Amino acid sequence: MSAFELDSSRCEGHGVCVDAAPHLLALDDEGELVLLAETFGDADADAAADAALVCPVAALRVVGPGEASS
Amino acid sequence: MSTSARSSLVIVGAGLAGVRAAESARNAGHDGSIVLVGAETALPYERPQVTKEALLAGASPRHYVEHDQLVGRLGVQLRLGTRATGLDRRRRLLRTSDGKIGYDALVVATGAQPTPCPWGNLDGQVSTVRTARDAVLLHRVLTGRRRVVVVGAGLIGSEIASAAQALGAEVTLVERGCGPLEASHGRSLAEHLARLHRTAGTRLVTGAAVNSLVRAGASVAVDLGSGERIVAEHVVWAVGVRSDLGWLVGSGIRVAEGVLCTTAMVTNDPAVFVAGDAAQVVATDGPQAAPRSMSQSMAAAQGLVAGHNAVTPPGSWSRTTATPYFWSTWYDRRIQGVGVPSARSTVLQEGGGTLHLYEHRGRLTGAVGIDAKASVRRVRELLREGSSSGAHAAREMTGRPA
Known part of the structure; x- marks a missing residue:
């Protein structure tokens, strides 16, 4: 299992990542990014990686199993 | 692989x-x-x-x-x-x-890179902004300057005018069209964005061409096609990029x-x-x-x-399918553009904000929001789902017609 690591000090709620992985990410009514699942499996790995890479402010990262979050 | x-x-x-x-x-x-x-x-x-x-x-x-x-x-x-x-x-x-x-x-x-000023940088009195270093240098120049002219009211020029204002300068923004983004997004949005500048106290001169920039002692004289001469201590050239x-x-x-x-x-x-x-x-x-x-x-x-x-x-190989998106901040107002503009637009009010919805042949193509985060998010969703009509999108929005 992998997980998203969100840098909320960078996230500005642009929502570009949601387009890449709408089943994993959403914006709430205040425009704050919500992670819909704590972790995700291999089937979602590509969509999750794309979601992290399309973020225009580099607020989102995918951390693999066992990778310490910083 | x-x-x-x-x-x-x-x-x-x-x-x-x-x-x-x-x-x-x-x-x-x-x-x-x-x-x-x-x-x-x-x-x-x-x-x-x-x-x-x-x-x-x-x-x-x-x-x-x-x-x-x-x-x-x-x-x-x-x-x-x-x-x-x-x-x-x-x-x-x-x-x-x-x-x-x-x-x-x-x-x-x-x-x-920014299009260079055709009259050069006049010994540092005219600048363009692209890099972090440019920003740091311009910050120093703008701080304590009274009169600043920014040429070009696109996203970059408008952001610079907004920052210069916040730093205490008296700003004149010179624009060829009737307001920001007219060429790409049409008159209605341009006029709305023009009001943002004017309400904030920036002097916006529209329909204006720069005829020449010349040194005038410690200042720069900006001569417009209308015959008006604006004298400033610094000029920022923000007329597009190449x-x-x-x-x-x-x-x-x-x-x-x-x-x-x-x-x-x-x-x-x-x-x-x-x-x-x-x-x-x-x-x-x-x-x-x-x-x-x-x-x-x-x-x-x-x-x-x-x-x-x-x-x-x-x-x-994969292919780009991303929906175009930009954002900008002027005078603490948030401007977001999603999708692509088209000739026909509808303007909606949302709380304290405004949404310009664009449609082509009845289909929603994009929107620009000013302090309308929730509506922009909804437009993004509608564009992702596809096949949404402009009228449907307008009904979807929480706002009312302007």
Whole structure:
């Protein structure tokens, strides 16, 4: 299992990542990014990686199993 | 995934598109070398902040990735302070200001640079803004200056005018159209954005052409086509950008305004890819070239595709499908554009904000929101779902017609 690591000090709620992985990410009514699942499996790995890479402010990262979050 | 055929990836341009290309190549299984060549000496930083927070604070924007992450985790060899000077496609060599670098696949991500002022910089009294260093220098110049002229009320010029105002300058913004973004987004939005400037106390002169810039003692005189002369202590020239692709001349890579590529971000040379502001995507399924969408979010999306495709065989190439998106901040107002504008627009009020919805033949194509975050988010969803009509979108919005 992998997980998203969100840098909320960078996230500005642009929502570009949601387009890449709408089943994993959403914006709430205040425009704050919500992670819909704590972790995700291999089937979602590509969509999750794309979601992290399309973020225009580099607020989102995918951390693999066992990778310490910083 | 086999990457043996593409053992050495060289990325020219260390902005967001370049960084994303490197990350994407690694995600695609590339285990060969990655060399990141950057003209600036700084690590890749948040360029949208150059004319926003960095200019206001007089400090460099944050880095996208730190050195340890780029070099350690991604295994990128950094060649910063190095400028591309030429390309030898036959021998697969990139020429740089610091020697030649061989490649198996190349990603061009050199971005765009401000169009220079035709009258020069008048000993530093006229400036353009692109880099973190430009922002820090301009912050010093603007602080304590009374009269500043900004030429060009596009996103960059408008952000600079807003920052200059916040720093205490008396700002005159000179614009050719009837307001910001008229050429791309039409009159209705341009007039609305013009009001933002005027309400904030910036003097916006529209329908104005600059005839000349001349030194007038310690000041600069800006002569307009109308005959008006504006005297200022500093002028910022923000009349568009262009990609400096002179280094590709004679390489055989097809270039127009930008480097021509398909939606797979590949050029006419299957070993050379392009991403970000330097790219000009040509639709392969029709004669009409897509308009260039130069934005940070496009840089990221195209970098992802270019990096992936540069290290994978053509059969597994991905293509850019990203919805165009930009954002800007003027006088603490948030402006967001999603999708593409078209000739017909509807204006809705949302709380304290406004949404300009664009439709073509009854179909929603995009929107620009001013302090309308929730509606912009909804438009993004409707565009993703597809097939939404403009009228349907308007009904969907919580607001009422303006």
